[in-house]
Amino acid sequence: MTSTDLLIIGGGINGTAIARDAAGRGLSVILCEKDDLARHTSSASTKLIHGGLRYLEYYEFRLVREALIEREVLLRSAPHIIRPMRFVLPYDQGQRPQWMLRLGLFLYDNLGGRELLPGTKTVNLHKAPHDQVLEPRLKTGFEYSDCWVEDARLVVLNAIDAANRGADIRVGTAVTALSPHKDGYRATLSDGATITARGIVNAAGPWVDEVLFKIKRDRNEAGLRLIKGSHIVTKRLFPGDHAYMFQNADNRIIFAIPYEGDYTLIGTTDVPWEAAPGPMDISPEEVDYLCKAASEYFAQDIHASDVVWSYAGVRPLYDDKSENASAVTRDYVLDIDEFSAAPDGVETTDEGRPVLSIYGGKITTSRKLAEHALQKLSPYYAEASGDWTSEAQLPGGDIPADDFEGFFTTQAARYPDVPADILRHLCRAYGTRITLILGQGPKTDLGLHFGAQLTEAEARYLCNHEWARRAEDILYRRTKQGLHLSAPEKQVFINWFNQLAEL
Structure with a gap:
């Protein structure tokens, strides 16, 4: 039987961030994920590191401030998978008034102590690169800063x-x-192993109540509210590296974001979800909603036939009893229960060990959530060291001066035999860890080339170093090469992967 200080249940962004923080404080940690890392909610986001401009309308000032500060903390920690992006918010008569947009963006610029990202400016939408892209009625917009992230890679890092x-x-x-x-808690695992843990972190996302029910048989006071969010991907709709934020007639907003070079990502929906969580698809109604919402702003209408890929997931939010799904708080709640095994086997709440359950949260505040979680657990782990992650870089993020283009130029000279598009893809995905794929250079054997930027060398690295167990783990989470490969190319890769798995 294995013993550990902390058993973490759930391999999404919250679970992995807490595992990282706890291990760095000197605690022994076991993290169990029933599927793949970032298999569900954490790979179904809008891929943004952002303060959440619209949350200001709901007076979520603490959450927005924390998220704005975290933008730059995360940007410094992983400049290969996180990068600045400018967002254009068109002013549309009949939607939120100009004074409200200006006030919101003024707060957005100043609430979080911005240092690295440029501030807001007014833009003429009848000039390049916006002219002929947006509807002619849209004349003025506001351009502000946030960041883009490859969400599943952040979880893996x-x-x-x-x-x-x-x-x-x-x-x-x-x-x-x-x-x-x-000694705390005993857990039986699906592989037959048994472990004991001094404490539990329940970071199971949509399954948080299900995990808690394994220990206590009544409903937790903290409430879980599942909201389905879906996204569509089309061929690229506009030039430039900027994104758009559109206001809808129902008072919601959607984003249109450059994605994977050749595509545009549009999302998200907010639909209450009452069924069991798990793998899910976008509904025809959600596709129709996103196409119509985007078509209100783009000069060329978007139809369901333009959608080349889509994804959906449920967000496990804290139930603050809001009637409107879009208004449900994105803030997080950390809830501790204690249980003890009495001599006669009856559960008590006297002098127990902690079970910390995570409700809500978002990608942007995951590092801070983990820090708060360890602070809350500190009375149970006096031996743990203090906060440390705010100045630490994530694996591959130790790029000199956070200068990605300079780093890429250096790697191009180091690996002259690697095609530029493949090398840029590897630099973006793995940063300084590319030596684990390409070696020390200059001669590099990439092995089989499956198409697009996917090679055997990368796939083997992902199996050996990043827990990839299925072809889809590589095609749609560790990378997004599944978007770029043709159907025959994908099948060749799947066949190769399955043969590798059998060895």
């Missing part, structure tokens, strides 16, 4: 850093039973 600091990351391993134990 947290897991890698946690593992490098001693955490035991177990992918494809479910916790099937959980009960109080004299």
